[in-house]
Amino acid sequence: MIESELFSLVILPLLIFIARVIDVSMATIRTIFVVRGIKFLAALIGFFEILIWLLAIGQIMANLTDPVNYIAYAGGFATGSYVGIVLEDKLAIGDLLIRVITTEKQIELQNELQEKHKITQVPAKSNGENLNIIYVRIQRKQLEDTIETIKKHDPKALYTVHDIREASDEEQLQIEQKRYHRKIFDYIRIGK
Template identity: 60%
Template structure:
């Protein structure tokens, strides 16, 4: 084991690879943790931070022990850059949190509302004037993982609808669908009626 660690292959290839991998993991965790902190998810943020700093310490220890090898610096910097990208990619995949969609439509508001209500989404409708035209503004709170489903409904009924999306830190349970939106529900979005209406 000592012979492997002291070998040229270890110092030129394996050690930089390990530093790169450790940095990718710890920066990915740091990126994810930062996003979770902004969203107010405390316990998971703290847990990720604990393991993040352990991995970072192992990487920086190897750098400090091998200051004369520029390959390690390149591996450290490369791992940092890659870790940022992967951290954001992971966060987008797990899609934690809530978002508010503001959709502005001129003609198809009733169709959009009917379809969203059939899928049990909650929304608020208001009237406004844009460039001399009367429009409807729909406020639709959703879980982030359901965002694409709602946007698809809006685009299908009004391709010219204007919408903005805003992250929200907290949301009352009354603002969300009373039953979870599943893939099965999505494929049968128009086949069931909203209960209690």
């Protein structure tokens, strides 16, 4: 009797909670992959996500009279959403375009950005004032360092950050795809 109560009040809700954390985290990552056009991994993750969800919902349906399971299900969903976002931030998949607008030509800023990235510099005018616009294409994981570089050289610079879903620079994309595949499969070792 005690074992049955322990299972229904603690172990089963804990298993439901863990299953929801895993499947919702996977759903978040899958959604990011879909948005970024990574179709195969999105489909693969979707398969396992639904498999786990079916296991969790099956336990809920088998134990409809126990409200602890509902709380575990909802708590797992909320926690899984958070965990999925954190995981996605850690993976930092994709490219960004940073548009930097400075009030004067920033040679040092351009040089430092150009050492690490492809840049395009365009002169511009706004309300009669000469401006300089720098476009920088980076990988998402480089965002923080790039913004620090911008602020170091021109603390008053205006910058905006945009996601890149697709770009015509095929050579650069192939290099980045190779890096991405290495990142995903770094820890898989094929036997000797």
